[in-house]
Amino acid sequence: MINGVINVYKEPGFTSHDVVAKLRGILKQKKIGHMGTLDPNAVGVLPVCLGKATKLCSILSEKDKTYNATLLLGTGTNTQDTTGEVISQASEEELNALVEDKVFETIKSFIGDYEQIPPMFSAIKIGGEKLYNLARRGEVIERPARHCKIIDIVVTNIDLPRVEMHVTCSKGTYIRTLCHDIGQKLGVGGCMEKLVRSKVDRFDVEDSITLSQIEEYRDNGTLDEYLIPVDEMLDKYSKCIVSEDAEKLVYNGNIFTSRNTLLKMTHEDGQKVRVYTHDGNFIGLYIYNSEKQIYKPLKMFL
Template sequence: MLHGVLNIYKEKGYTSHDVVAKLRRIVGQKKIGHTGTLDPDAVGVLPVCLGKATKVCDMLTDKDKTYEAVLLLGKVTDTQDSSGRILAESDIQNLEEQEVQKAVCSFAGEYDQIPPMYSALKVNGKKLYELARNGQEVERKPRRVIIHKIRILKMELPRVHMEVTCSKGTYIRTLCHDIGQSLGCGGIMESLVRTRVERFAIEDSIRLEEAEELMQAGKLTERMIPVDQMFEGYVKLYLKTEAAKAVRNGNIFWPGDILWMGVEAEETFIRPYRDREKVRVYDEERNFIAVYEYREEKKCFQIVRMFFDGRE
């Protein structure tokens, strides 16, 4: 079984689930998961987790993301993008670029966003898009999202090309709709490219066709990020034999159980740790076991997430 994270370029027309299904066929294993839904019409970065790395799917879903979107002003649709039914159209001839610039930039920071009806969020056990397709509209609670950065790349009214870096749970379709509403003319998302998720950038992504070629050549693992490298910001701790055995069962360990530490496992000095500081834990043979965190009150390390498979 393969273990690691692949930076896949999701092409237009595929759902995120389609990508997972195709990779399962290419790789020949079921244990694969994606890290956040992209609409079928959207393209770009979709990190896909294989094997043990499926345990970090939720961690990547929580990361900030960067998009390039085209906002088309003067239209409103039921899906908030170009695939939907047109509900209203407005003349924007009198709209000035300076006014648009101001409106776009005003969305930087935190704001309460109402999720669109055409989304996978559930209300009373039913997905919103299923209700929308049946002609139903239900009340949705606003959700606080963060637009870390928004800038205009090019303006050719009625189109505005934007780059947006935002928190998890942000709908770019809805952001486009909201900008249009603030201008009084309406707006929809005409196209969307996800260019980055955490460390995964679009220029490093591979298409499914390339993934299949690499798999057949026995080189797919060369394009995968190993599981432990997903936590490269955490210090490495190598444990004594008995402590490593205990950790494989999820037990706590103490600073005195540490054999050595550091990126190259050459540091023997055991430094103090901050409360809740997370670390990567390995055995003497440098096999990655788990992520732990230091608990100051008990002066010990407790498990955060286990990556050791008892069948190994």
Template structure:
């Protein structure tokens, strides 16, 4: 089975737990996830199956959307409320001051990764060092906040409900922490839900128990997204049957091999199919009317 499953990761599971459970449910080994979610977080986790694992890196790069609750007035060692409380400070900022501070994080943003993260330094994950009581210097990384919407500010509970559209590599825990620092009272993430990864939406996701039920009913294929669906924005071309051996062997192909002529810019990528409408992979236009394979899925 090849393709992508839009999994709803439930609270308490790591992303690796989800993959391990799916290996048992689907009775297959070649499965990979497309970016970690904290155990306490919930939401969209695209999981790649079979030849679909070749697009794991592509999906990891995609834009994501989160809904989170920021708790003001507290800082923790993990930057969320699961961690050890380091400080508690009275929140004196007004609603307008909170709104202004949050708005300052839109756009390009240099973010220091948290110690409790899976990033590696000298072959060791940061969270492993953190659990040993060690803290090391981390270099800021550029991330991008495309949109930051305040759904609600509860001044009694000192909680802010946010929707965040962001680039890959953005830590929402750290964003909450940094907003709290900007306000001078500290902040930590209370809840996190990922509602979108590229075109994979929360409302279209399935829990592990729902996936298991579909598998037992022989209906899993109904929810597995074909690999070529990810490349729908690219032109579709079909190779004539007499040139089948070229695509089967992963060779470059001439535009003359195509069933229908197509106008392409140098460097433009296309979806290539054989005469049986089987998806072969992504090719890129080169000089001399050639198409070079970029990623093959057969």
């Protein structure tokens, strides 16, 4: 089984689930998961976890993300992007009245904490059913706003009615809804025309590889060069090495004490550490309890 994280470039037309399904066929293994859904027509970074690394999905899905987006002002759609049915259209007079400075200021006003109502065409479940299933039946229901954060927006080009922008945001932010909300605030409507996810945590779009490249690297035996080992994904946590006589404890997922460590390091109460055997095998993520001087398992990667 292949273990690690790979930076996949999601191409247009594929859902994130499609990418996982295709990788299962390419790599001949079932244990694969992705870190953060991308809409079918969006492209860019889709980190994929293989084997033991699937246990990282919940941790890494929380990371901030960066997008390059094109906002089309004056057009509203039922999906909040240009793939949907047009439900509103600003007049030529309304569009001509738009002033670049006002557009710029309005976009910048979204930086910070943001209560966002998710789109009907989304995979969020309400009452046990995904919203997009309701939307396809023509139903529109009330959706509670979800808290998210727009960390930064850099407007890179304004050529009205289009605006290109670089958005860094928290997990769970819908960029097409941001585009819709900017249009609403400007009074002309708006939708997302184009979206590229350019960065997720350490993963950059410039380093991502396509499914066809993964097949090529699998065949020529170089795929390992593009895999990030599980423990490297947790390298912000300090390293803790257990003594040989305590390895049975960690292999069984038990706690161990400070006396069982090879390198006598000082850890603070509640500090998370990566635990290794004396010969370098990564065991998992542990948390230190200073009062009892014990290390307790949080997530095992055996």
